[in-house]
Every structure is written in C-alpha cells, then in structure tokens.
Amino acid sequence: MIEETLIPKIGVITDIRKDTPDVKTFRVVGTDGAKLFEHMPGQCAMVSVPGVGECMFSITSSPTNKEYMEFSIKKCGCVTEVLHALEVGAYVTVRGPYGRNFPVEEDFKGKDLLFIAGGIGLAPLRSVINYVRHYRENYGKVVIVYGARSMDDLVDFDEIKTEWMNEKNFEVYLTIDRPQEGWDGHVGFVPAYVKELGLDPNMTAVLCGPPIMIKFTLAGLLELGFDKSRVFTTLELRMKCGVGKCGRCNVGDKFVCKDGPVFRMTELDELPDEY
C-alpha cells in the first residue's frame, strides 16, 4: 500500500476511564497490541468512528509511554457522543501525529515551568507534564494551576493526587469555580487564582483551556511581569485533513493543524483575531 496520510490505522480501545461526568479517557493500541505511532507532547491525532466522522484530539498520554496512547475526550458533539458510547474492545481509526509540539527539548529545557489549565484543557498538558516527570533532571521547578467547574470535573484527579502532588519539586494548585461539599481546597476562577499565587515571572508558562480563561489568565501573567515570548498556548479549530490542505483551520497565513496547535503568545499577536 502506498503511504497516504489520510488513510488511517486501525486502533482497538483497551481501557476506558470515566474522569468526569462528560470526560472519558480512552486507551488505544493497534490490532497487534503495539502502540500505533510515536509522537511528541502537544501533537494531535485524528480519531474516527467509521460511518460517524473523524475529529482531531490531542494525544494526552506522554510519548515516554511506549505501550499505548490515551485520548481524554469531552462529550460535546456528534462524534464524541458516539465515542463515549463505545466499550472496551471497540475498534476506531487513528492517524497522525499531526502538528507542532511543545518545545520540550528547546525552550523548556532547564527552565522552571508553569502549567495553567482549565477543564478539559488539561488533556494536552498531561502529555507534556508526564514527559517532564520522565526526564525530571532536565527541567527546573514545576508549578501546576488547574481549575474546573467542580470537584467532579477535574480530569485525571487520581493521577494528580497520587503522582503529581508527590513528585519532587512539583507544586500543584487546584481550584473549583464554586464551593462544594467535600472540597477543602481553593475556590475561584483560574485567572484570579493565578494572580493571588504571586507566581515567579521568570517561569516559562503554558496555558490551555477555554478562550475566555486564556485571555484573562494571560492578562494576569503579564501584570505579574511574565514575558509573552515565554508563554505558550494551544489553539483548536475545525479540521478535516490535519496536513494543511483542506483549508479549514487557518488563522491568517498559519494552519493550526500543521503550524500549531502549539503557539507562542508573541506568534499569536502577529495573527488576525479569528479563532
């Protein structure tokens, strides 16, 4: 068969974890039981249920995991609704990896890192956070600020509690939008919490979450003295091909699928406001 990027590989779902009322994490391998392909943190893949449709998702597992890939998927549209109804053993198709990854081997190396996520925005960050944990000695201090609507909406809560919170030189701050029984942590929105924490502006920051959260959090970081050229985020727009040909996901002269999804804030400043 001639190699064609639009023709996917077949994947089998080997595990489904229900993270929140509307987020499930799917573990996928090839039909031979091996990992489908290698990727770098922040890259994406097209996952499809034949007959329903194909969508772009960030690969949430770390590249250092050599056994399988994971996708944390929020139920919010026609394809994701069908994905959520699948059971272990179901077949899907996967193609990728697509897009530009986080500069983990360049800009991030040797730096103190700040990760800020809202809701399902943790999905792309989980890949890079676990990559940093794997190569712990290559990176400085890690600060994670993660917020969700409620305690039940925190994705990967178990992994955060049992692993990230116990990692050496890791600080994890969680917050939920409104008070809730059984929650003794911080209550409030992410942008305000980030300002309260008085974070060190020399850190390299990565933001991921709803556009409104990114907008206000970025403003807060700039007030704290962060440099825009050391703040990264990811964009998402509708995609069909994943390789800059179908003409859908451009912002100005950049395609989110191949020039993104990871962008430096200074790069976004140069693009028209249409995302």
Add this chain to the structure above:
Amino acid sequence: MLRIAKEKLNALYAKINESMGLFIPVKRAGEVNYEIWKEGKEVSLETLKTVKSPKNMFFPSTENMMKFKTEGKALEIVDVRDEKKPFVLFGVKACDYKAIEVLDKVFLADPVDTFYQARREATTIVTLACSRPEESCFCGVFGIDATSPLGDATSWLDESYLYVQANTEKGEALIALIKEFVEEGGDAEVKAQQEKTTEILKKLPFAQLDLSRFKPENLNELFEAPQWEELSEACLGCGTCTFVCPTCQCFDIRDFKTHDGVIRYRCWDSCMYSDFTLMAHGNSRTTQMQRFRQRFMHKLVYYPSQNDGLYSCVGCGRCVNKCPQNLNIVKVIKTLGGKKND
C-alpha cells in the same frame, strides 16, 4: 512548429483515445466543459472559458478515498485507490494551467496527497493559447501570458490548423503517437496570432489592476480594512465562486454508509458556507463578511505568504461571470489592492 489540419482533428482524438483517455472541452446543452472524449461528441476548442475549470480532472468534486468493512467487532480498511490509466488533458488555457501549478503546491507538498498525485502523474497536458480573450479576463495581472502557455505541449488554433509544439518528454511522446496527422509549419502564423492577441490583452478593462498592497507584511492591515463590510454585504454564501474557481481547493471528508460497509469520500467544500468552520463548541467565522474576507485574503495574501508570493488567483474571470450578486475578486482588488486602482 508542427501543424494539424482542422478537419483531421476528430481522427486525431480517436487515435489518442485508442491508448489513453482524452479529456477535452465538449459542448452539452449549450455549456462547454471538460469531458471524456467519445466519437460523436461535439468538441469545442474555440470556446474561451469552460464553465468549470479542469481542476476536477485531478481533484474530482467527489472521490472515494477508502472503504471500511466490519465483521463482528473487527474493522478492516480497504484501499480503493486504483491504478490510473494515462490520459491527455487537451485544450487547457494559460490561466487554468497556472491554476494547476497553484494546486500542485497544496496537494504535492509534504505529505503528498497520493490521490491527486496519481492523477497528475498519469496526465499529459496540452495547453491551448488564447486568441480571443474576453472582457472578464485578467490573467496578465498575475504575470500569465495567454499567448504562450506551457504544459507538456502547447497548441495554437486558427481557422485552418491546430499548431503544436512539445515542451516535455511526455509531450514528445504524444506527438510521436499522432505523427501521422502532423506536418511541419506554422511559425509565422503562430507569431502573427500571438502579436494580435497581445494587443487585445493590453486593452482589456481589467488589464491594469494594481496588486501592490497584497503583501504578507500588510496582512493585518488588510484583514482589518473596514471596506470588507461593504464589499461582502450582498454575498449570499452560495459558493458558486468557489466551485467555478480553478484554484479553490478546500475539501470535506465524509463517511457514507452502504449495504456492505462505510465509504469515506472527499468532496469539494466552500469557505463561503456557514458550517465550514462550525465546531461543537462554536464557530470561528460567524458572519458572511468573515467568510468572504477569508476567501479573498487566502487568494491574495495568505496563499502568497505561504508560497513565495504566488497568488492563488489566475484571472480567469469565472467568478466575474458567475456570481449571482455580481461580487468578485476584481472589486476586491480595485478596493484594497493599491493606489493605481483609483
């Protein structure tokens, strides 16, 4: 230069058709479009503009990409790409030929689109110089010379002969195939026709459009231009401009359930449609102004920025002729292109 007497052309088409497919402008119900040649079809090389461009020869309006078969839980992907029979695309005008170069830069860029590539490689393109350009033509604005297009072979037509000249090995091979129909001659006739056409081209109403402001460094300024509102006000979002455009290449990928599996196909799509960028959580372009702006910014700024200044408009004028609201790229260029348009 070689020439073929016009009355021999039908026999020549039949000869090509013996060993290769032949796509050629054919008149049907008053309209001329590229079709597979068959004995008895009314070929119309004289027609300046086919309604649709020949882009669907390489990038069909719909094409099956793969098939999914399920048996129990198991899923199998069936490759439906077949070997492409060689074919000749005959009579391509200079604008449409340039448009193929524009499409090549999208589909043949890494990672190569093998569906497009297979068709492209199987094709021998014979271009046809224009001798009677129309008022809506403005290929010259994009540096295209309508009197001497390239391709694997170039041809010129007058009342008595089709003149032809090979430019590549594929072109040479085609001429070798049809050698029984050709004779030497035509240099003077072709030169005279070119000179005459060049004079007409200079006098066309859109020949002097100024593109000087459409540069990557003006991207944000052009994007923010207040004139987009007025320019796009009457746009119906019908997408006609994108379907007749020889360079529009946006596509959709969709699944279709059949009695024995699922077919995944690709089809033309249009950035003029409201659901083009629609996602479960919102839409990045909610107004027709934004969609209209996207189309022209892509052709005149974004695409050139990604492709060393090459514009993704070739001045064929189809959108000028076909827009039901009389909106078109000429109006955009005149409004935003530069001082000399005033």
